[in-house]
Amino acid sequence: MxxxxxxxxxxxxxxxxxxxxxxxxxxxxxxxxxxxxxxxxxxxxxxxxxxxxxxxxxxxxxxxxxxxxxxxxxxxxxxxxxxxxxxxxxxxxxxxxxxxxxxxxxxxxxxxxxxxxxxxxxxxxxxxxxxxxxxxxxxxxKYKSSLLVYYQDKIIPISLDKLDFIYYNNYQVNVHTQNAQYETRDTLNSIINSLNPHDFFRANRQFIIHRKSVTSIQQYFGRKLLVGTSFPTPEPVIISKANASEFLKWVEGLNKVPEYSVMH
Known part of the structure; x- marks a missing residue:
């Protein structure tokens, strides 16, 4: 009780x-x-x-x-x-x-x-x-439950449960949900350190992905991994050879904080 x-x-x-x-x-x-x-x-x-x-x-x-x-x-x-x-x-x-x-x-x-x-x-x-x-x-x-993002002329909180992925491209970081895309001023490095590693993984220099979004994993060139996701992404989500083992452990649910070999 x-x-x-x-x-x-x-x-x-x-x-x-x-x-x-x-x-x-x-x-x-x-x-x-x-x-x-x-x-x-x-x-x-x-x-x-x-x-x-x-x-x-x-x-x-x-x-x-x-x-x-x-x-x-x-x-x-x-x-x-x-x-x-x-x-x-x-x-x-x-x-x-x-x-x-x-x-x-x-x-x-x-x-x-x-x-x-x-x-x-x-x-x-x-x-x-x-x-x-x-x-x-x-x-x-110490882990966030929401991210502050910019929408029009407002700063609003986005619940992490609604988040599908975070994407970096051309010096801009965007937070993607199922129905919308938002701008944030944080870096991927800063964001990943504030997220629960049980739920989020730094896939590479471009992506942070949510566990719920991983639908498949397949071998890719050079012993890399290609991640299938439940949402469309601007480019393929590829896990490097160096991070492949940690990614597979993360998908299995082993609660270990990943040590990434590449950071932005």
């Missing part, structure tokens, strides 16, 4: 989240519901630590960040907010995910998968110690 604490300013939102969690997985037990920084602090100090916390950012007597900035909490946190503006700060405060209200059951399930991944990576003994936990969270949360 996984004990979950809900810190939510609005009772209606707290009850809705409670129902969503219980419907998503009967093994999740709501061990407490509080609506302020003060009540949350008292609850945490006087009860056994939960395994997971959902925390609203805007609370009546402060922010969720105030709580975790002043109190060592040995549990991962999923922050909830009405806007995207606090996302970066959230990952500096024990966050493993950030939900923008209103969110769907499918989006909540994605948060639970992140939580499950965290527990598999670090185990229960790790999260029982606040110092070790904070180190573990920093390792998990």
């Amino acid at each position: 996984t004990n979950v604490l809900i810190i939510e300013s609005k009772l209606q939102d707290a009850n809705a989240l409670k129902r969503m969690i219980e419907q998503a997985n009967p093994d999740y037990n709501i061990c407490g519901v509080v609506n302020s920084v003060k009540d949350a602090r008292n609850w945490i100090m006087n009860n056994k630590s939960p395994q997971l916390i959902f925390c609203d950012i805007q609370l009546p007597d402060g922010s969720g960040f105030d709580l975790f900035g002043s109190l060592p909490v040995a549990a991962p946190v999923i922050f909830c907010s009405n806007t995207q503006e606090h996302a970066f700060k959230a990952f500096e405060n024990n966050a493993i995910d950030y939900l923008v209200k209103p969110f769907s059951s499918d989006r909540l399930q994605k948060s639970f998968r992140k939580f499950t991944q965290f527990r598999q990576l670090f185990g229960q003994q790790t999260v029982s110690q606040a110092q070790d936990f904070n180190h573990a969270v920093s390792n998990v949360s």
